[in-house]
Amino acid sequence: MQRNSSTSKPSSVLLDVWLLTHLTTNLLDGMLRELAITADEFGLYSLLNELGPTTPTQVARWTGMAPTTVSGMVRRFTARGHLAQVANPEDARSRLIGLTDEGRRVARDGNARLAEVMPDILGALEPHAAATHLGLRRLDRALRTLVGAADRPDQPLPGESGEPGSDAGQLTAAQQREVQQYIRWIRHRDATSS
Template sequence: MNFLPTLRSLVSTYQAFEHYSAPNVKALGLTMTQFDVIATLGNQPPMTCKELGEKTLVTKGTLTGVLERLQTKGILERKINPEDGRSQMIGLTEKGQKLFEKVFPEHLRHLDRAFKNLSAEQLKQVEDSLSLLKNIF
């Protein structure tokens, strides 16, 4: 059980990231999940719900509700998938793309204030360590 300190560090790091990131996203008028969906769809062609779920790591049940709320707000649209009529293609509307173009760079600037405290070498080390950890699962 020598992995418990690593696990604790991983969880506390994620919590610290959420504590830093979430208030900024909320100030932009979005939930973290809404931001994740908008950031994933921004500057991208429409994608299926399955693809969106895989790219955002949002559970299917949560994703369905978030998509409905964003559609109601006119931020995204769903169209029948021309390659498979059983699925839908999800993409940002013009209003959604403009929202993406506003909130995404603002949030990146916010995150940059923290990440700029690490050198390029340190960032690479963190990335490599996280990749190593991910690959054991």
């Protein structure tokens, strides 16, 4: 389909994210095909490899994935011998999931494959690679607030400290949602009064 430049306008941030999601998935799926895992699966391998055992419920909170999606991935990883489940010492009703040695090997192999393309990606972003990464983290924080997802499980980037929501006096998720609702109300009020 040919683009109609006379009626086109800049895309929204969410359309950009949607396009980037599919381009990234396509790139990762191709790079990970020989490991017989998908881009989405690799994300969970990476999360568990970085953070160690956690509950499926916490994975759903961190990622925004539906609990049924997490359960399906847990079943597939377990069937491959890449995931082990152990009793949760803090809650007898739940289980912790963590990568086996073979699962950690898959995560390492996937990371090695991605390391091959990272110089090209970072080079294309220069001299704005750090600012782009920080911008993505800000977008991540905004989306987490809007959907009620848990805070990121990893450490803030340099430059993230001191921003709203990242200091010691940060708002709770409920407070952040309330602030976002107020912002939307102000924008609606101002748009209708113009």
